[in-house]
Amino acid sequence: MALTLRQLKYFVATAELGQLSQAAIHLTISQSAVTSAIKELEDSLGTQLFVRTASGVTLTDTGRRFLNHAYTILASVDEAMRIPNLESTLTGTLAIAASYTVLGYFLPHHIQRLNALYPRLTIQLHELNRDAIEEGLITGQYDMAVLLTSNVSNPELALEPMIHSVRRLWVGAHHALLKRESVTFAEVAHEPFVMLTVDEAAQTAMRYWNETPWRPNVILRTSSVEAVRSMVANGSGVAILSDMVYRPWSLEGRRIETIMLLDAVPAMSVGLAWRKNKELSPAMHAVREYFRHTFMEPRASG
CATH class of the missing domain: 3.40.190.10 (Periplasmic binding protein-like II)
Structure with a gap:
């Protein structure tokens, strides 16, 4: 079984926080997803990385050594994403609508990272309720939205959930x-x-x-x-x-x-939305790929 960046991210979060439940909360995914990823990683390596205790988990000697390698790999990937190409040439303005919960508890960190990756792209944020977001996407007032996709059933919208928060x-x-x-x-x-x-x-x-x-x-x-x-x-x-x-x-x-x-x-699902059959602009495509890379498990619909 091949080692994945998703497994490394979940392993690092668990190592730093010392509890599977806290790692799941930090990553905004289910605890079972963290548990499965770490088990897959341990199976791939053929060794135990954590010792399970009543209060959480602690790294084994092998786990501590592997943590340093995990940091190096993730840092290298992050650096590779900053190689001047699309990041330095992508220009324009992208209007993103977001609901209250998403804007307050999820999106700001990712907007900061997108601004660092694409310094010449201007992202305009708009906080709205779901009805206003859906109408704005359909009429073209907004390019994309980040919202609670579990609340959306509009057939005119394409949805791509990113996380499922328990x-x-x-x-x-x-x-x-x-x-x-x-x-x-x-x-x-x-x-x-x-x-x-x-x-x-x-x-x-x-x-x-x-x-x-x-x-x-x-x-x-x-x-x-x-x-x-x-x-x-x-x-x-x-x-x-x-x-x-x-x-x-x-x-x-x-x-x-x-x-x-x-x-x-x-679970509460959070993800991207845009008007169905709309051709994604380079900026929209870049944002979509950023979230796919970050969460590794895109689930597209529509």
């Missing part, structure tokens, strides 16, 4: 549910629930709640992720949100823990 139950640091071996919607339904509303989060939540006989005991609806974080950390309620927006501390410095629910909860 949704988990958020609870305060000393919540009783942390002592359970497994947690279900039936148990969550008895808890005060804080419902996020931005980017159609409430509608999405009710879709998967409606597949159960239970309903959330909503005590607050808010468009503020920080308000949800504070309410949960203070012990006033629980929430179900994606790893992409998870941070372990509230603004007050109180801890938030996550629990994987036993019941199925759909």
Whole structure:
């Protein structure tokens, strides 16, 4: 089995963070994807890179030596992408629309990297809700969008999901549910629930709640992720949100823990969108290839 850059990126993130779950959150992918990539890497090398412990993972002696090689390989690839060719000659303006969650928790880092790769390309960002983004793409007001593709069903748009961020139950640091071996919607339904509303989060939540006989005991609806974080950390309620927006501390410095629910909860998918049958400009193609290279697992549709 051939070694891949995806495996190296996942290995480095796990080595640096010491936990598969934290690496998954950092990479905005599922923990199972990290686990599978590391197992594939260990199988390819024929040796164990990590020792699994109750608190996470630690590098073996071989793993520590391999980490230095992984750093070198990834740095070389990053340097190769900066070789003057398209990066130095690509010019123009690209209008990219993005939804609130994507712009707040995902896109800025990648815009910074795109600006470094293509210094003569001007990227214009526009924050909008999904309906406005879809209309703008169809009418040609925006070239591309980065949004929650899991919310889009417009047949006039081409979609390319990039990441699938797992949704988990958020609870305060000393919540009783942390002592359970497994947690279900039936148990969550008895808890005060804080419902996020931005980017159609409430509608999405009710879709998967409606597949159960239970309903959330909503005590607050808010468009503020920080308000949800504070309410949960203070012990006033629980929430179900994606790893992409998870941070372990509230603004007050109180801890938030996550629990994987036993019941199925759909992941939050983030990706690119553009008008179907639109010929991709060189700038659009460059952005698309950047994200494909970064996440290694493009899933095109439309």
